[in-house]
Amino acid sequence: MLFAGALVSFWRLLEFSMSFFALCALIYLSVRFACFRFLNRFFMHKFAKFIVGIVCFSWLFVLLLFLIGFMNAVICLFYLTCIWIVCDIVFWGMQKVCKCAFQAYFAGGAAIVLSLLYLANGWYQAHHVSETFYQLYSDKLSSSLRIVLFADAHIGTTFSGAELSQYVQQMQKHNPDMVLIVGDFVDNDTSKQNFLDALDALSRLKTTYGTFFVLGNHDISSNGEAFRGFSNQELVAEIQKHGILVLQDEAILIDDKFYLIGRKDAYENRRGRDRKPISSLLQNLDKSKYVLVMNHQPNDYANEQAAGVDLVVSGHTHGGQLFPFNYVSLWAGLNDKIYGYEKRGQTDFIVTSGISDWRVKFKTGCKSEFVVIDVDKQSF
Numbered sequence: 001m002l003f004a005g006a007l008v009s010f011w012r013l014l015e016f017s018m019s020f021f022a023l024c025a026l027i028y029l030s031v032r033f034a035c036f037r038f039l040n041r042f043f044m045h046k047f048a049k050f051i052v053g054i055v056c057f058s059w060l061f062v063l064l065l066f067l068i069g070f071m072n073a074v075i076c077l078f079y080l081t082c083i084w085i086v087c088d089i090v091f092w093g094m095q096k097v098c099k100c101a102f103q104a105y106f107a108g109g110a111a112i113v114l115s116l117l118y119l120a121n122g123w124y125q126a127h128h129v130s131e132t133f134y135q136l137y138s139d140k141l142s143s144s145l146r147i148v149l150f151a152d153a154h155i156g157t158t159f160s161g162a163e164l165s166q167y168v169q170q171m172q173k174h175n176p177d178m179v180l181i182v183g184d185f186v187d188n189d190t191s192k193q194n195f196l197d198a199l200d201a202l203s204r205l206k207t208t209y210g211t212f213f214v215l216g217n218h219d220i221s222s223n224g225e226a227f228r229g230f231s232n233q234e235l236v237a238e239i240q241k242h243g244i245l246v247l248q249d250e251a252i253l254i255d256d257k258f259y260l261i262g263r264k265d266a267y268e269n270r271r272g273r274d275r276k277p278i279s280s281l282l283q284n285l286d287k288s289k290y291v292l293v294m295n296h297q298p299n300d301y302a303n304e305q306a307a308g309v310d311l312v313v314s315g316h317t318h319g320g321q322l323f324p325f326n327y328v329s330l331w332a333g334l335n336d337k338i339y340g341y342e343k344r345g346q347t348d349f350i351v352t353s354g355i356s357d358w359r360v361k362f363k364t365g366c367k368s369e370f371v372v373i374d375v376d377k378q379s380f
Helices: 002-033 037-041 046-068 070-098 106-127 164-172 192-202 232-241 301-306 325-331
Strands: 129-138 145-150 178-182 210-214 244-246 250-254 258-262 290-294 311-314 340-344 347-351 368-377
Touching: 002 046, 002 070, 002 106, 046 070, 070 106, 106 368, 129 164, 145 164, 164 192, 164 368, 178 311, 192 232, 210 258, 232 244, 301 347, 311 368
Parallel strands: 129 368, 145 178, 178 210, 210 244, 258 290, 290 311, 311 347
Antiparallel strands: 145 368, 250 258, 340 347
């Protein structure tokens, strides 16, 4: 209950902060809009031009609000404002250097064009799924292992459950030995039909060892059936009914070659439900065999390295999602890594930026992806 209350307070504070920023951004943009000289043909007074700016940008904000929602409308205003400020500074500097005054307000025009291009690219990166490849080596494996990894599908955001099938077909082309789904497969408002359509798509995957799943913080809904039409228990049951094994603080030995460990989400401790430490999950395992860990949130690296894990795969961060906020969680100590590959000691860590998105419809600090990992026998 305390965790849920803190979460509600956080979102209220965030919404208030975004509303305040939107107001400030509208004022700034309207002031700068008044600098366009073509307005002089119609309005003599600066205040009249400012009012025109307020009306134009307010209508733009309302249109964005209707099309892509409050959060994404504020994000558009954020980038437009920041880019406009940078352009104002750059063009001011150019005039100082060349000791001349531009006859037109080029900074404003450049800001609008650059903002459109930047946001269009951010939209594309969020809605276009790339393939990312990693090559790893281990002397614990007698033969190569190909893994397809994805996380953060949040079914129903950038693609529907049925549309997941096109990405499943792309994954299948890589002939994976196993597919790992590292949490946040659904969201709080994913419909049951979307969820079932996505599972139907996944059930068509053909692999050597199977498809495996760990729960993320969005998979475990505090609202349950009230929003998405199925409970947390039904979620797990349906996933397993479609031939996908859900691991919750469990370790399994696959083909007598390597271990796969699926960890509960880190938020389980905050919700008052125990999550086992990684050391206890490895307690009775043969350490001479390769150990692969699925952990939705990349925030237990020190313990996973100390336990002697060989590879940890995670999601959750969305690769940082938006520049320059993509490093905030790292600086704040919330995550050990936000994206990509890192090696600590003998342990390899990989964090994917996710195959889809959450409420935010742009990715300006990363891309949407699924990952192909080849682990080959170490050659000397």
